[in-house]
Amino acid sequence: MTTFAIPCIEVIHQLWDYLDGELTPDRAQGIAEHLEACAGCNAVSDFEIAFRDTARKLLGEAPPVPALRDRVVAALRAKGFRNQR
Amino acid sequence: MPDTDTHQLSKDALFEREALTWLPHVARFAQSLARDPADADDLVQETFLRAYSAWDTYEPGTGGRSWLFTICRNVHLRTVHRNKRVVAYDDPEAEAMASAGLYQYAVQRGLDVMFDRIELRDALQRSIASLPDEYRLTIVLIELEDCSYAQAAQTLNIPMGTVRSRLFRARRLLQEQLLAFAEDAGYGRGRQAEPSFGPTAESVT
Numbered sequence: 001m002t003t004f005a006i007p008c009i010e011v012i013h014q015l016w017d018y019l020d021g022e023l024t025p026d027r028a029q030g031i032a033e034h035l036e037a038c039a040g041c042n043a044v045s046d047f048e049i050a051f052r053d054t055a056r057k058l059l060g061e062a063p064p065v066p067a068l069r070d071r072v073v074a075a076l077r078a079k080g081f082r083n084q085r
Numbered sequence: 086m087p088d089t090d091t092h093q094l095s096k097d098a099l100f101e102r103e104a105l106t107w108l109p110h111v112a113r114f115a116q117s118l119a120r121d122p123a124d125a126d127d128l129v130q131e132t133f134l135r136a137y138s139a140w141d142t143y144e145p146g147t148g149g150r151s152w153l154f155t156i157c158r159n160v161h162l163r164t165v166h167r168n169k170r171v172v173a174y175d176d177p178e179a180e181a182m183a184s185a186g187l188y189q190y191a192v193q194r195g196l197d198v199m200f201d202r203i204e205l206r207d208a209l210q211r212s213i214a215s216l217p218d219e220y221r222l223t224i225v226l227i228e229l230e231d232c233s234y235a236q237a238a239q240t241l242n243i244p245m246g247t248v249r250s251r252l253f254r255a256r257r258l259l260q261e262q263l264l265a266f267a268e269d270a271g272y273g274r275g276r277q278a279e280p281s282f283g284p285t286a287e288s289v290t
Contacts, residue, residue, distance in 0.1 A: 012181045012182075012184060012185050013180075015184075016252065017249065022249075043192075043197075044184075044185060044188045047188050050198075051259075051263075054201075055209060055229075056228060059206070059209060068108070068130075072105075072129060075130050076133060076134065076137055081137060082097050083101050
């Protein structure tokens, strides 16, 4: 059995922190090296990345809400707001 | 033009640029808070009215979006007087095991590549809507609004560790629901037994 500097359980535990860019550079480097060498953890990582990318692709852009914007601007104008558009 | 008018115009132009520009994002966040569309619209309006009133306290360039999210959440809490607290699942090791177990389950059912092959938009929207409030808000801020853990913690007024555990749990709940959706739609190798998403002995080595 291959022995890694960071055990698999720790990599899985911190995988999302790693993918979200929330780890220190040293720790991120350690996780990256583990993923490169460990096919099992790398497959889990690929699965999580695919999930994240799908979620962001499908739902990432907040849809425009022109009617609500008009309503909000009208309410703001009643409070003294003077917008340029 | 009098100075006061010039100041007002400049203030309003800044408000338009740094606050109103985030209205679609605030609207989406408000929907995840209020659920009811009419309540969400009211919440957005109230958020911007309060932001405008407090605009002199805003420091330009410091993150209008996070500032608006915080106001939005505070307005919502005050409006509905909700005291309900859900204790977040906070056992990182068990969550890690369960996450790996979920992946194993997907592989066994031939669903590990489903994200690339199945139209999941509606299922994803329904799944997010069905999440408990705490999890839904966290995942909306991190995944859809691209907030950092620190920004989400500030907006939701919870510790970073709680953001982390809620996010972990929310993602797993979503994945479970999407796997179930994919299976029900006939993808993969079919449901062979009652799914078990919990940790398994062979999940993690």
